[in-house]
Amino acid sequence: MSVGAGQAFVLIVYRELCLSFRRPEQLFQPLVFFLIVTTLFPLGLSLQLSQLRDIAPGVLWVAALLSSLLSLDSLFKNDADDGTLEQLALSGQGLTLIVVAKTCAHWLLTGLPLVVVSPIVATALGIPTAAFATMMLSLALGTLTLSWLGAIGAGLTIGLRRGNVLLSLIVLPLATPLLIFGAAATERAISGTSTVGALYFLAALCVFSCTLAPFAATAALRITLE
Amino acid sequence: MSIAPAGLEFEKVHVWRGDRHVLQGISAHIRPGELLHISGPNGTGKTTLLRVVCGLLRPEQGSVSWLGRSITTYRTEYQAALAYASHEPALKSDLTALENLRFAVGLKRRITADELLAALNRTGVGACADLPARALSAGQRRRVAMARVLAMNASVWLLDEPYTNLDTSGADLLSGLLQAHVEAGGLALVVAHHELELPCGIRRLELNS
Amino acid sequence: MWTWFYKLASPPYVYGVAAALMPWLLGGAALAIGYGLIDGLVLGPRDYQQGDAFRMIYVHVPGAILSLTVYMVMAAASAVALIWRIKVGYAVAAASAPIGASFALMALVTGSLWGRPMWGTYWAWDPRLTSELILMFIYFGVMSLRSAFEDPARGDRAAALLAVVGVVNVPIVHFSVVWWNSLHQGATIVKLGAPSMPGSMLWPLLSMWVGFMLFYGAVLCTRLQAEVLNRERQAAWVREAIKS
Numbered sequence: 126m127s128v129g130a131g132q133a134f135v136l137i138v139y140r141e142l143c144l145s146f147r148r149p150e151q152l153f154q155p156l157v158f159f160l161i162v163t164t165l166f167p168l169g170l171s172l173q174l175s176q177l178r179d180i181a182p183g184v185l186w187v188a189a190l191l192s193s194l195l196s197l198d199s200l201f202k203n204d205a206d207d208g209t210l211e212q213l214a215l216s217g218q219g220l221t222l223i224v225v226a227k228t229c230a231h232w233l234l235t236g237l238p239l240v241v242v243s244p245i246v247a248t249a250l251g252i253p254t255a256a257f258a259t260m261m262l263s264l265a266l267g268t269l270t271l272s273w274l275g276a277i278g279a280g281l282t283i284g285l286r287r288g289n290v291l292l293s294l295i296v297l298p299l300a301t302p303l304l305i306f307g308a309a310a311t312e313r314a315i316s317g318t319s320t321v322g323a324l325y326f327l328a329a330l331c332v333f334s335c336t337l338a339p340f341a342a343t344a345a346l347r348i349t350l351e
Numbered sequence: 352m353s354i355a356p357a358g359l360e361f362e363k364v365h366v367w368r369g370d371r372h373v374l375q376g377i378s379a380h381i382r383p384g385e386l387l388h389i390s391g392p393n394g395t396g397k398t399t400l401l402r403v404v405c406g407l408l409r410p411e412q413g414s415v416s417w418l419g420r421s422i423t424t425y426r427t428e429y430q431a432a433l434a435y436a437s438h439e440p441a442l443k444s445d446l447t448a449l450e451n452l453r454f455a456v457g458l459k460r461r462i463t464a465d466e467l468l469a470a471l472n473r474t475g476v477g478a479c480a481d482l483p484a485r486a487l488s489a490g491q492r493r494r495v496a497m498a499r500v501l502a503m504n505a506s507v508w509l510l511d512e513p514y515t516n517l518d519t520s521g522a523d524l525l526s527g528l529l530q531a532h533v534e535a536g537g538l539a540l541v542v543a544h545h546e547l548e549l550p551c552g553i554r555r556l557e558l559n560s
Numbered sequence: 561m562w563t564w565f566y567k568l569a570s571p572p573y574v575y576g577v578a579a580a581l582m583p584w585l586l587g588g589a590a591l592a593i594g595y596g597l598i599d600g601l602v603l604g605p606r607d608y609q610q611g612d613a614f615r616m617i618y619v620h621v622p623g624a625i626l627s628l629t630v631y632m633v634m635a636a637a638s639a640v641a642l643i644w645r646i647k648v649g650y651a652v653a654a655a656s657a658p659i660g661a662s663f664a665l666m667a668l669v670t671g672s673l674w675g676r677p678m679w680g681t682y683w684a685w686d687p688r689l690t691s692e693l694i695l696m697f698i699y700f701g702v703m704s705l706r707s708a709f710e711d712p713a714r715g716d717r718a719a720a721l722l723a724v725v726g727v728v729n730v731p732i733v734h735f736s737v738v739w740w741n742s743l744h745q746g747a748t749i750v751k752l753g754a755p756s757m758p759g760s761m762l763w764p765l766l767s768m769w770v771g772f773m774l775f776y777g778a779v780l781c782t783r784l785q786a787e788v789l790n791r792e793r794q795a796a797w798v799r800e801a802i803k804s
Contacts, residue, residue, distance in 0.1 A: 127431060127459075127460060127461075128457065128458055128459065128460060128461060133458050136454065136457050136458060137454075137458070140454045143446065143450065144443060144445055144446065147445040147446070148445060204443075207439065207441060207442065207443065207444070208437050208439040208440075208441035209441050209442070209443055209455075211405075211407060211435065211437060211441065212435070212437075212441050212455050213458070214407065214430075215405060215406070215407070215430050215433065215435050216430070216431075216455070216458035216459055217427055217428075217430040217431030217432075217458070217459050218427070218458050219426075219427050277721075277722075277725055281705060281718045281721065281722060282705070282708075285708045285709065286708070287708075288708075291701075291704055291705060291708055294697075294700070294701050294704060295701045295705065295722060297697070298694045298697035298698050298701065298726075298729075299694075299698070299725070299726065299728075299729075301690070301694055302732075305690075341721065341724075341725050344642070344721055345718070345721055348714060348717045348718050348721065349714075349718075350407050350408075351407065351408045351409065351714065367713075368711065369711055369712065369713070370793075370794055
């Protein structure tokens, strides 16, 4: 009796969650990095809290981007290293489903915690609580898009020497629109102007990547598996 | 008299790795109930051939077909019907043996924990079911990989050096499993650099550089 | 009718065509660029507002247009190679990437030098400049990815996929002046309707554009010959070609 796509999706997500919770320190590392990077800016610039508010959206987003990049390397690498990626590819479920499930699991394990932790960081940077909702929504959309872009980059760079540097080189240029619109949305929420435009753009980028990136990432994995 | 399009066939497969012409027009047709033993010195493309037959590697020229249909067009159906064991046992070191099996086999068919445990018992590692894979010896890991192949209920077995790290009892066990599989109408491609002695009919494909 | 297309998939044919075309393209490029530079830099009138500084347009604009065009060629060749498994496509993409990156760098540098007298600053983070900078980074990413693989065939395929994925940036660069309030000037040539530029400026500019295209063609032919020879070095026809 064969396994349906929905069941397979749930099984793979559950597998990823199981694997991550067996190594909880690897879950916390990107979050800690996020916290550390955001504290570097106020320490380095020694600004008052009110002045920090001006650069806060940008700092928050750059830190989120960089800490997401840290965890992207492990999206496929662990499975590729011990040979289980081939087993997944040959499971009869189609490589695209595998990619979609793994990327969704990756977001749940890295993007979502980032969104949850962001109010703490935002308070440290002087962002008013009124802007939190927009900030968290923009981060949620942005990290999801980043997981998708990262899936393409990770698929292309598995097994390369210094693959994580190349991964950043590939993903960051493609991720700059996220940074621009995400920071703009948070900026506008702080200053009280309409955030709708920027949020729509982020949502559009998210939908665009969710629909097209799976195929690009699958193609990338096929190239690597050969 | 009719050549029924049953079984697995690959025709004139050519693969280049960089400048090396690794596979130079290899062809074979394996019918159900047959075992193909692929042998040859190191570096002659045995693993490459197996990966081509799996569908992981697209050959520059040549084709692979299963039941008369090209595996590139019917990729998912074909891969649902095969079980591949690579040179490494391919187990997640943080998961237990049972969990490894569950996540691998559970994608191919609905299976209960009891059936998985039965497969592990069959290959002699039932006691390791709840141990994380990193706590297992190389031989035990190989047996867990064998249990995975067994539990998949696949008609095509593609095994790359399956006898690695197995002691004599393990080797006998594997031979017994292969024999049973072939007698039940399955087919198998086995890459092994040593002689295979099985009661069933073995066809041989020798690769040389 | 499609036979010429199939012929293009054959490396020796492409090698021959590239070898034959190259001198003509180079000659044409020399003429067009020569005319454009003389008419634009020396003979043409000074701009009402900017004086002589505007003459940067004759190098900056064609360079920028070419950086986008070359990317489209690279992406199209990559797509053809990936979809129809035509190896020559990888050679075209590999040959074009450094040329396109150079054009992008040239556009950014000449634009920066032009920006100082025109806007008072060497750089501004406006949409067009930023997206052109991103385009250059994507070029670098494609070139780095190709060279990071030990197996050149896999490197080609990976770089081709990245080139196709990065093509989303090209419309962003082109339409950035339309979609956002940009410091950068809007489109004056590549738009609907008549170009909004006087003839004395337009002709040298068009000539430089054509000249740059021909120059790209010439350099592509030369690099393509080298790429094809390298990739097909095991084949018999290569030994013949090298002997002759």
